[in-house]
Amino acid sequence: MWRSLLLRGSTCLLQVAAPRFLHQSHLPSLSVRLLTQRLLHRPPCGLDLLGKEFPVSPITITEIKQYLRSKDIPFHDGYSCFHIPSIFVDPSARRDSFSLFIDKTTGQFLCKDTLVEGSWEDLQDCLEVMQKEEQDFLSPHVLLGYPESLEEQEERERELREVQRIWSSSVPLTDLPEDEVQLIKTMFQITKVSNATLKKFGVRLFKPTKSLVFPWFGGPDSSLKGVKLLSAQSTDTDKVTYNEATVPKSNSYYNLFGLPLVGRMDAEVVLTGHELDTLAVSQATGLPSVALPRGVSCLPPVLLPYLEQFNRVTLWLGGDIRSWEASKIFSRKLGLRRCSLVRPGEYRPCPVEALAQGKNFSHIIKSSIPAAHKSIVSFKQLREDVYGELVNTEQVAGVKWVRFQELNRILKGHRKGELTVFTGPTGSGKTTFISEVALDLCMQGVNTLWGSFEINNVRLAKIMLTQFAMQRLEENLEQYDFWADKFEELPLYFMTFHGQQNIKTVLDTMQHAVYLYDINHVIIDNLQFMMGQENLSVDKFAVQDHIIGAFRKFATNSSCHVTLVIHPRKEEDDRDLQTASIFGSAKASQEADNVLILQEKKLVTCPGRRSLQVTKNRFDGDVGIFPLDFIKSSLTFAAPIKGKHKLRKVAAKPENGEVEGSEVAVKKEEVKKEKAEKVAKTTKTPRTIKKPATDNESMQK
């Protein structure tokens, strides 16, 4: 089998925006593609094709080591990467003898001297060519870059001009009159951050929007690659909320803010989730500190080589549970043994707040907890975790849905590391419903990966875009670009599988996506597409149990929520589905943390009406059921509009014991209300009467 042309593993993933396999810190991007090799031996090939025909086989540490040894290449075994001498620099001119980094998980490489990068296969190609032609090094110019489309080129140039424009029209804070500086500091609640610190990090003010400007300097020439603009708004509670914007856009913004100030010999760093936190840490401790470009939402692996030099990394990502969870996840990527984590708490807020409150930074950093945990712990080690959960119950309950208040009421939120099993009768709207449920979370920053094996990604994305825009875009094509641009910003990825798949391939791809994109939620639609390739001489339900078990393990080990769509085992038209309708055995139902069933009652009066039933909720035990109306134009679900449908239901025959006494009372009340409304209309006093929600309003939910 010929090797993949693209980054291995990425072959099965597709992002909403065109995926970039290249490091963004150097524009224009270089990709290593050996022209000769590619043209002579390999047909051009698309992402989908690779994804389908060549299952992912992730590279292992042993394979990388064996290969390097077989080529007599010396290497250092680093934390997240192997370090080898750069093959793109003349050995006599090498500044650093081991400046090429190979990611241990993906095999992706980066030469810090030339900023050339590419996949593990690219590197192997380069080494083969060097050996064959008996060369000491290769010139980066023998490599071929991905050709940019005219549009991409224009976009890149436009962004560069924008970066320059913002930077040159902003002023160093220290050039402003002191009273103005104080005003700005008060606005951003950074009065304790000194002018010297702001100057050291090159922070400026963009006057037109009163935004702080954080520069991104990178590359061998330390040139300006981008900017982040931060604006502040104070709220009623005297708290300040920040809004940020980056150029280039956030999914191409790979700045470790503070990196240019790190010395080559520095062995310790404090990693923060925000530029202001890095200012605070640097000022209070004098330690090197860098901030992640997108806060706690992700740690892109392309940044790992820049953190390899540190023997000790203290992760102080913020003051809430989300930061704490992120620090545990990121420390796995960074190598547990060098990481220690600042646990958020009353005495340990985020660094900028700690500075404002005059906290003792060296004490906080010294008391950070080693990330490498032991298999056996005592309550002494757990007590702070337990306390943290007790005082932050809302955060512990997870991310709340904006569109599904009833789900919040029953499930309390969407939590990492859980397994949700979702079922419903064939064609009842499972995909449509779960798509909106996942979209809601994704819109709140939950990094989401879709594995849709039944319907293709274009159709799925169309459903999601319609739900996102809450309207039929076919009838408003002029709005397509507006919504598509916004949609593209979502942290949303799709696996390119279609049809029957091997469970191992799917799990490998999921693992890879968690590493690359810090995925928090994977949706698998549906499990039946993994059953086909398993040994069917074994009992079918045993296979199903095995697959559910594998996803369970993945969810726990990767701290990633998995939603698994399963077709019911048996369907009887006249009866609601139950947990037992899904599973092969009781063991499997134990694996799920949540079990959701989309119940379909065929009501003549409300044909699209469904009910969502939660039959299991491991987090706090609450179960329940609530009705949902389907809004066809936007493919969304909403709580039924009170009055309208319920009134109709009174007229309709009651379903098997469905009408409870209390509902009848509500209905009577509603009939009264409607009568009152009619009276009000005739007497022209509409303001005193509450108008019933219109369809449009209900769509806004």
Ligand SMILES: Nc1ncnc2c1ncn2[C@@H]1O[C@H](COP(=O)(O)OP(=O)(O)OP(=O)(O)O)[C@@H](O)[C@H]1O
């Ligand atoms: N509540 C509803 N009322 C009427 N039509 C619906 C409803 N929900 C979804 N639909 C429509 O029904 C069709 C099938 O929906 P969907 O694919 O989501 O069902 P499914 O349960 O996932 O199907 P399958 O069992 O084949 O996996 C779609 O055209 C969708 O727009």
